[in-house]
Amino acid sequence: MKHVFALVDCNNFYVSCEKIFNPKLIGKPVVVLSNNDGCVVSRSDEAKALGIKTGTPLFKCRDILKKNKGYFYSSNYSLYGDISQRIMFILRRFSPHIEIYSIDEAFLDFKDVKIDDFCAYIKNIKRTIRQWIGVEVSIGIGPTKTLAKIANHIAKKDPQYRGVFDISAYPDIDSLLAGVAVEDIWGVGRQYKKILNNRGIFNALELKNASEIWVQDKMTIVGLKMVWELKGKSCLALEQADVNKKTIVSSRSFGREVRDISELKEAVSSHVSTALKKLRSQGSIASFIAVFLSTNPFKETPQYSNCAGINLIEASSYTPEFTKKAILLLEAIYKKGYSYKKCGVYLAEIMPENRLQMTLFIKDKEREKNKQLMKLIDGINKRFEESKIHMACEGIDQGWKMKQSFKSGRFTTRWNELLVVK
DNA sequence: TCTGGGGTCCTAGGACCC
């Protein structure tokens, strides 16, 4: 049976989440900022119309926003994550075959879903999400994921389709593809664009008709699959199982520059806690940890960055053990006299808990005790507030923490931040 | 003054083995 893929993508997702709870934002230029309130990551249509680009630092667009009665917000991931989950829950009603591709995007496959009026069915998805959540989505449909992506792009850009476009129903797909620049194809980034353009390939139709041998040579099997997908042959399957992470990273820029190792120790320790919490939440253990730190590459001050990693004798998910190692690693790479801007930790060699290779050096009792302790702490932190219980070495003041000066409330996940209407 | 964070997949090349 042929695949029928739909890509459902939320419009201006982060900004849309802010708008749900704050009607004064409707019709205004609004942007949401990256961590540390650094640069723009999400823009309302009105902000786009002002020429504000993704990645623009706040200081470069603050004036124009102010002049146009605009607003800016810090990222509020508790809120966006919760809204995302609600949307994915709705999507599941329309097809059991769903791949949650990112916080604001999902692929559906209607391959063996019984549908009478396909067009109405798809429009109903859009309507339901608007009604139940208050977020606008765009839906692109095609026989492959790559074509569904392109269809989604068209649905978003061309107002005549009102946010829903089915590429298979279009009479002349080639003429459509001729209007899609190569860099707008899923999987073509800056490098591939350059390679393709040099060869005289500028649009999706030209890529579709390019020599497969040449494409594979220059862009590996990844490029070849891209060509096949453009031709309507599905090569990228729907990935339904929520696959466990193979690597976990926790890192942040500091809110200010940090010179002292004692502060770095606090930051590294809290990254260890974050990463280990994530590790446990997917029921995994890890046996490799690395620590990295760097100065601010945008400054003309002396630069230094380094990383170091170590294998554990036995894989584990016990925070204190990783914290100890991380501190040692930090001490090994820390150099005095530099102004640091960022640090983080990296976990690898991750495997399911039940695949533990036990060593002779750790007693069963110890292992079980550690596990129970972590479970208890995770439970308490989940029920009350993140990091209610944390390692002392994470510090109390945490003056190095990232800046988030313009954050809205966590309206849907914290009782004490419920929206007050009157 | 002010420039994000967290992932995946693929390949080439080296180490090692028979």
Next chain:
DNA sequence: TCTGGGGTCCTAGGACCC
């Protein structure tokens, strides 16, 4: 002294995604 071929596994780095 000369000197083969095939295979696996691992890692670093490059490309991409949101």
